[in-house]
């Protein structure tokens with residue numbers, strides 16, 4: 342009578358933050374066992390050197406190819422996308438089940454004596470007539486366990502080598518997919534998450550859901566309202582106030598106060614830059630009496646956007662934009678042109694969004710009314726004041 346097969350199913354890659362989970366199902370041929378030299382070499386995979394594990398792996402493959410194989414095994418891989426979709430416990434079971442199904446093509450079901458499964462997940466496999474035995478930390482106990490564990494581990498290590506060559510920045514050879522300090526440091530922002538990361542795993546999910554930082558140049562309190570309200574859910578906003586174009590100083594102070602009030606209501610951080618009004622007059626020299634939207638205004642947009650881009654660069658914030666385009670009185674094409682130029686110069690990205698569309702202006706009027714935010718009645722510089730009766734330096 343045939344000695345029954347003793348099958349062991351093991352996995353590698355359950356705990357890491359990325360990559361597939363790999364399972365192997367293995368049994369020796371009880372009628373044709375490998376020679377004692379190999380059997381004596383097989384040990385707990387953790388106690389073997391990488392080189393030794395690879396040697397045993399190669400030998401086991403060789404023996405499985407014989408006409409009367411001394412060992413039967415199969416490996417199944419479930420990728421990180423499926424891990425995210427069905428969760429790791431189910432993905433692990435699926436890898437084990439598929440490895441088992443393939444192994445059952447090589448041996449008869451009725452010849453199986455026992456099936457041992459690593460870890461205490463109490464998986465059941467419809468494909469089997471026997472109930473599996475679950476062994477926690479089983480890969481330290483018997484020969485089949487060690488062999489199955491070596492197969493799964495070396496197979497996954499070989500995948501690691503391939504991925505390491507595809508993602509050199511990931512330092513896979515260093516952290517072997519686990520959440521080491523090096524791996525945590527690498528995942529500084531969501532652009533670092535690769536196609537092999539398990540995005541359902543909390544440390545990766547946290548990075549993925551982290552809001553991108555954005556510098557938002559503010560031209561006045563009312564124009565800051567709706568951009569802040571709508572963008573703050575998606576971005577980690579820092580507002581930047583640089584508006585030396587506003588005169589007189591008491592009007593500047595009034596507008597600055599309105600802006601700070603909006604930031605406080607919306608709980609947004611802000612930076613106020615100096616009131617270098619002389620710089621404004623220097624920039625627009627000889628252009629003072631050009632009409633609104635013309636050369637004087639181009640200089641005015643440009644100086645404020647240039648300073649904002651510099652601040653974004655200084656703060657290490659890649660994405661920026663400005664509320665300057667909220668007002669229908671500003672030249673959108675010119676604004677976009679300056680944004681493009683300053684972004685290219687500083688390697689920044691700007692959020693090309695026309696705040697004036699989709700009722701943003703009407704919503705801002707409503708917001709200011711409800712929150713008692715001061716609304717100005719002229720653009721900002723002395724030249725834009727229609728009635729200069731009240732003008733006072």
Ligand code: SF4
Nearest residue numbers: 638641720721722725
């Ligand atoms: S009119 Fe407005 S945009 Fe033009 S220069 Fe004066 S403050 Fe600047």
